[in-house]
Amino acid sequence: MCRRISICSHKGGIGKSATAVNLAACLAMKGKKVLLIDLGQQSTASDALGVDTTNLDRQVHDVFMHGAPIKDVVRPTEIPCLDIAPSNMDLRPAERSLESQDEYEFILRERLATLDGYDFIIMDTREFRPHGYQRHGRRY
Numbered sequence: 001m002c003r004r005i006s007i008c009s010h011k012g013g014i015g016k017s018a019t020a021v022n023l024a025a026c027l028a029m030k031g032k033k034v035l036l037i038d039l040g041q042q043s044t045a046s047d048a049l050g051v052d053t054t055n056l057d058r059q060v061h062d063v064f065m066h067g068a069p070i071k072d073v074v075r076p077t078e079i080p081c082l083d084i085a086p087s088n089m090d091l092r093p094a095e096r097s098l099e100s101q102d103e104y105e106f107i108l109r110e111r112l113a114t115l116d117g118y119d120f121i122i123m124d125t126r127e128f129r130p131h132g133y134q135r136h137g138r139r140y
């Protein structure tokens with residue numbers, strides 16, 4: 001059975017990506033087949049695993065915006081048993097556009113249902129701010 005683990009918090013800069021990358025790498029080094037999905041537009045997880053995020057032909061953005069199968073986005077890393085679905089800044093406009101689509105919250109879940117062969121899928125997210133969230137007078 002594949003376990004899906006999402007590393008998320010409403011706060012930024014608190015080690016989500018560091019946790020996701022290290023958890024994924026440790027599981028892979030124990031022989032588990034792991035997919036790390038980079039859902040952060042800063043590409044922290046992708047960069048950490050050596051992906052050139054300035055030159056991505058396929059990435060998570062294509063899954064959300066162009067209906068690409070997630071397996072087409074996945075690539076191996078230098079760590080055996082660890083694959084990554086990388087992202088870069090292109091994810092930013094996708095997030096805004098997605099929010100106007102019905103049931104956009106379930107797109108990733110549906111796409112992941114078509115994947116098999118992984119023991120773990122780890123998701124590195126950006127900080128999550130609910131609608132109407134306010135901080136230091138700024139509304140998100």
Ligand SMILES: Nc1ncnc2c1ncn2[C@@H]1O[C@H](COP(=O)(O)OP(=O)(O)OP(=O)(O)O)[C@@H](O)[C@H]1O
Binds near residue numbers: 040127
């Ligand atoms: N356990 C730790 N000890 C010391 N420094 C850490 C630790 N975990 C993360 N860091 C450092 O803290 C900074 C932020 O970490 P990271 O990028 O993982 O946070 P994040 O929550 O993913 O940020 P963002 O919200 O921008 O995606 C980085 O410089 C990272 O190297």
Ligand SMILES: [Mg+2]
Binds near residue numbers: 125126
């Ligand atoms: Mg991060």
